Amino acid sequence: MSPKIYALLFLVGITYISAEGIAVNPAGAASSAAVVAAAAATASNTATHNALSPATKQRNTRGTSDVLPDKFYGNFELDRSENFDEYMTAKGYGWFTRKLVAFATFKKIFARTANKHLFDYSNLTSKKDVFYKNVGLGKKFEGEGLDSTKHEITFTLKDGHLFEHHKPLEAGEAKEETYEYYFDGDILLQKMSFNGVEGRRYYKKTA
Known part of the structure; x- marks a missing residue:
């Protein structure tokens, strides 16, 4: 007492x-x-x-996990890949698709919006470009994949790592995928794995 x-x-x-x-x-x-x-x-x-007032409680429960860290914003160009063809083979992609991806150029752009909790994402390749506007972390949305079919897409943030999850909504060769992004020094590293096979792609910041 x-x-x-x-x-x-x-x-x-x-x-x-x-x-x-x-x-x-x-x-x-x-x-x-x-x-x-x-x-x-x-x-x-x-x-x-x-x-605590309701407003204070809301401020305390709103963490930084719904805000994309500053370091992710900018333009990133693919510099090199590591074990990526092996990963795609493990996922079941055919030879022709693997070669198309292997010889394509890739550029990723994370851009700010007026709302700090939303960002624009562009995935630009020599074969096809896709654009996702006003993306909110943890919010599912439908968008076009690089295979030109509809995907259910979710971006999430955990321990400073960004995750991009794709679930195909239409028939096609595309598989359900989760890409993990994090920084190794100044390099944006994209990692994906399946059945113990891990592929990596290294992006250099250009702007």
């Missing part, structure tokens, strides 16, 4: 005793009652002061 509660009980006891002798000392009883009222008001004010 806290010291404040002990003090409040002690004052209540004094009031009770004073009330027994109210005919003898009415002024003392009134004074004791006033002290108890003041103590109760103080305790109430303390509790109210320590309680």
Whole structure:
């Protein structure tokens, strides 16, 4: 039990005793009652002061996980790949598709919007370009994939790593994919894995 509660009980006891002798000392009883009222008001004010307002609670629960870190913004061009063909083979992509991807150029652009919780994403290749506008972290949306079919797409952020998840919504060769992005020094590294086979792509920032 806290010291404040002990003090409040002690004052209540004094009031009770004073009330027994109210005919003898009415002024003392009134004074004791006033002290108890003041103590109760103080305790109430303390509790109210320590309680978080709804706005404060919302600010505290809104973390940085719904805001894309500054380092991701900019233009990034593919510099090299590592074990990427092996990864695509493990996923079941055919030879022709693998060669198209292997010889294509890739450029990724993360751009700011007026809302700090939203960003624009462009995936530019020598074969096809795709653009996603006003992307919110953790928010699913439908967009076109590089295979020209509709995908359900979600970007999420965890421990400073950005994840791009694609789930094809139409028939085609495209597979469900999750791409992980993080920085190794100044290099934006894209990593993907399937059945123990890991592929990596390294992007250099150009702007």
